[in-house]
Amino acid sequence: IEEGDRALLLEHVADLHASELGDVLEALQIERRRRLVSLLGTDFDLSALTEVDEQIRVDITEHMSNDQIAAAIGDMESDDAVYILEDLDQEDQEEILAKLPFVERVRLRRSLDYPESTAGRRMQTEFVAVPPFWTIGQTIDYLREDTELPESFTQVFVIDPTFRLLGAVDLDMVLRSKRSVKIEAVMRDTLHPIEAEMDQEEAAQLFEQYNLLSAAVVDQNNRLVGVLTIDDVVDVIQEEAEEDIMRLGGVGDEELSSGVLRTSRSRMVWLLVNLFTALLAASVINLFDATIQQIVALAVLMPIVAGMGGNAGSQTMTVTVRALATRDLDIHNAFRVIRRECGVGLLNGLVFGVLIGLAAGAWFQDVNLGGIIAAAMLINMIAAAIAGILIPLLLDRIGADPAVSSAVFVTTVTDITGFFSFLGLASWWFNIH
Amino acid sequence: IEEGDRALLLEHVADLHASELGDVLEALQIERRRRLVSLLGTDFDLSALTEVDEQIRVDITEHMSNDQIAAAIGDMESDDAVYILEDLDQEDQEEILAKLPFVERVRLRRSLDYPESTAGRRMQTEFVAVPPFWTIGQTIDYLREDTELPESFTQVFVIDPTFRLLGAVDLDMVLRSKRSVKIEAVMRDTLHPIEAEMDQEEAAQLFEQYNLLSAAVVDQNNRLVGVLTIDDVVDVIQEEAEEDIMRLGGVGDEELSSGVLRTSRSRMVWLLVNLFTALLAASVINLFDATIQQIVALAVLMPIVAGMGGNAGSQTMTVTVRALATRDLDIHNAFRVIRRECGVGLLNGLVFGVLIGLAAGAWFQDVNLGGIIAAAMLINMIAAAIAGILIPLLLDRIGADPAVSSAVFVTTVTDITGFFSFLGLASWWFNIH
Structure with missing residues (x-):
């Protein structure tokens, strides 16, 4: 074409x-x-x-x-x-x-x-505002005559002569009232005016909580400066959820249309951090080289303990990061959720400890090995639960975004705990140094 | 209290x-x-x-x-x-x-x-509808008199005597038109009526794409049955993003208020699947037990190769799953994105291959070991890129939800490729069987 x-x-x-x-x-x-x-x-x-x-x-x-x-x-x-x-x-x-x-x-x-x-950046500066002493009839006549109206609007704001916000009237209210009724009689308080300096994420939370369609944006003196509509807010909500998913997956601000170099560079940071933590975990394994040399089965089984811990840790972490982002998790229920996660870790540790203990014992025909891996699995699952909930909470507390860095810390904890508990228990039990 | x-x-x-x-x-x-x-x-x-x-x-x-x-x-x-x-x-x-x-x-x-x-479940069945031959004046009078109006509404629908949808008029349009104007003169086509049987996710996509505030819901005969408003759609969008995050983290439909048993059970399925894939990876390691016994350094380094591949794979997978969910990725650009991901995998493989090669060579004072791990890292990074993009695309193609199961498949590929390439290259190079 x-x-x-x-x-x-x-x-x-x-x-x-x-x-x-x-x-x-x-x-x-x-x-x-x-x-x-x-x-x-x-x-x-x-x-x-x-x-x-x-x-x-x-x-x-x-x-x-x-x-x-x-x-x-x-x-x-x-x-x-x-x-x-x-x-x-x-x-x-x-x-x-x-x-x-x-x-x-x-x-x-x-x-x-x-x-x-901020809300000020996202707002629309075209709006319809009338004084409170006008009647519905006057308002409708004004709307019929004014040619400078915004392209579309869903409410009429009510202001005083200095542009201070007094209230708002939804259009359906205008339509169902008699012409003689005064605006001030049908206007409702704008319960949730949004400060122009407010972060757009916070504004989106307000929209969600109160099911708003549009909200007045005011400056510090409560003067009406614009209107924020829900279609802009939908984009913000979408972006925020998007960001969390990307960050949890270790991906930065890349876009689908970015090229190879740009994409590669944005992902490298995360991989570099992971390289260091992987080297840290490797040096833990290196402490037990003598033990591994004598019992090679340990090298075969150790990734299972570390990996399962990592998975259990990400589960807890995902739930925690998400609950923090949606503000479902706060000081009121943090203690209850921590207790629950520890319970889940203990229970899953017992179940999977027994499972892997039986499997490993049968595979290598060694009851001792089965017992050791079962114990290590239990320890690591509990560590995973604690790390999975406490690390995001702590990061959130000190003002860092838990979605960005929780994953590195959690897998570092589960890798190190996994290798250390399994290899350590084995070298202690078989008495190898 | x-x-x-x-x-x-x-x-x-x-x-x-x-x-x-x-x-x-x-x-x-x-x-x-x-x-x-x-x-x-x-x-x-x-x-x-x-x-x-x-x-x-x-x-x-x-x-x-x-x-x-x-x-x-x-x-x-x-x-x-x-x-x-x-x-x-x-x-x-x-x-x-x-x-x-x-x-x-x-x-x-x-x-x-x-x-x-479906949209039919989420819709509101209260709405305002008028015939096309009414004037604006008649409509306003009707709105002023009828007491059975919905609590709030933003548009008036236009229907024929059999309830078939003809169009809609936004309230601001009603207000700015003269009383004598006919409804049919100001009504606009409802460009995007939503079928009641349509999945709520699809409906939400329409709202987002066309920045709708509310939309008519019609049955198969194009008869108006309800109205879907954006506040319901915001919840749907939120839920869908939520679901993707949870599924990528290996968590099911659990809620923050669920108890230990319920939570534990919902997470166990995922952990069980991971246990099997971990055992699979372990059996790959077991193939090379003789090699590990001779060179323990291999056991120390192998989790690095597998882990870095896993991380790179999740990055690609996260981007792909998200792009599929938002329909940014489709048949038109799939080939370009696949090519880009392979490029990124190659580039990151080269960079991190060299880095880990130098680090490992220096650590164990062995140039051969450095070369082997560098080559294995390159292979696994490319495998990670291919798995990370193709697995979600394939799952999507066969109608499965890529967010649910991509992670298992991708890490299985990167674990097995990582262990196999690293240990395999080593046993071939050092000629150990």
Whole structure:
């Protein structure tokens, strides 16, 4: 489709929703993607860029002139515009802002002044606000006449002359009230106004807890500055869950569209840390080289003890990290959960100790070996439970993100405990030094 | 607070939002929780139960009489009512439904007739619908007069006499149009009506892709049966991400409030599977017992090769599983991503092969050993990359959930490849059998 036939292309692209166009951009190769954008020219819907990976967004905006971006941004909703502007460098940002009409410019600059990942950055600065003494009738007439309304809205805010937030009226409330009713009679308290400086994650928690559809964003003086809508919050929730999964898997901020070098570099840090802990575990094994030389079966069995401990530890750790992220785990129930995990560790240790003891005893025809591996398995399962719950809790306590580093610490504990308890017990029992 | 003083208690609870009351219930111990609910009696807001773990919900409803539940459910929105009813056993469900007024009963039964986890189960059956020939004025008058309106709504649906869905009008559109305008003039196509039988996950994808706030739910004949709102969808998105995290960590459907036995049992399956794969890996080591007996350093170093491969494999697997879940990875880019992962595996294999080769060579003062471990590391890193991407893709292809079982297969591959390549290369190089 893409070899220059602009008219045909336009026909195809015109019907696409912004997110569908975004998907198309992601699927294309880099050269074709740039060509598509430049062919579309002013018909390219920039809001498609809010739906693609950061890398692609930056690449495309770099290949567009600032004039072109400014023209497109003028038509967009403010939250989408900020989303695109925040990734540009300072200089381009200023140049584009300078080309916009005054009101627009002030609005966007105010949003950009809030720190990254705050409610202020994500909010939409277009909203509808009326004074409390208006009637429903006046409000409806105002809505019918004003041409500067936001593209869509679900509530009308109520403010005093200094822009302080007094309350809000949902549109269905406006519709079911008589024309003569005063706004202040039907307005409800905005129970959960969001401070512009609030972290977007915290704001998302509020939305979830109170099933909000949209919420007023206010500055420190309780003046209405914008509105945060649930579609932006859904993205935040998605991103946060995504982040946790990636971090637990030892992967950084990579994107599916990143290249080999970039991806490789981002994963190397984690592997390097693991290399050190693996060397640490190896040096524990090295302490018992004489024992292994005499009983090679120990070398055959030791990865089982360490590995099972590692798996049990990750189970506990996954549950703990997730419960911390969703704030289900806090000071009120921490003690109960710790006790439960220790119970689970003890029980699973007993079950799998007996299982592996029988299996190993039968395999190598040696009751002693069976008993030793059973005991080591029990010890390591308990260690796994304790490490799996305490390490994330501790990391969370000292302000570190438990999703990032829990896994390294937990597997280090289970590897070392596993090797040390199994080989140590064996060399003590068989009296080898 | 809880020793019988109902009046004081009521005062405290009255101000709580349903979700806050839910949090209180979760924090309490089982006996106290039951006592709280029975003390509150008819003042207990059943919608708090939509915010707690399933186990707690079932426990509380079992301790309430069916009369009490029926009375409470009559006041609830239909989606919340279904949420609570679906966990009850058939008999109680029927008894409660029988106590409800006819219209309510028919609505709830229709929702319950749809399979679990479909849009039909999650939808709200209360909605506002008008014919296309009405004017905006008529619609507003109707909204002002009708007392049977849902508690809140954000759009008005347009239907024909047989309830077939024709379109929808957002409330802000109703408000900004003149009274004389016909509904059909301002209605928009509901581009994405959701079939009641559609899986809730699929429905959530639609909401995300098109930034919907609410969507019509229709039956096979395109007749409007309900409305799905974004607050329900947020819960679905959250649950799905949650599920993936838990499954990748080898944890089933356990809840934070589950007891030791239940938790232990749910985790045992995964550990049992891992025990078998660990035994498999051990039997690979056992093939080379003569080699290990002669060179104990091999036993010291072999967990490093296997472990690093395991970590690299989980990184690739995490990215793949996540990309499959969010549908970012599909047939269009699978080949490119596979190629990238192989590149990353090769590069990381070279880097870490050299690193561990130098470290091991220096540690044991043996150049041969260094070379062998370097080669084994390279082989295992490439195997890890291939397993990490192909196994989830394959599982997805045959219709299995890649999040559940990818980890076992991937670590089995990296363990066996790690041990086999390292010990095999060593016994071939040093010529030991």
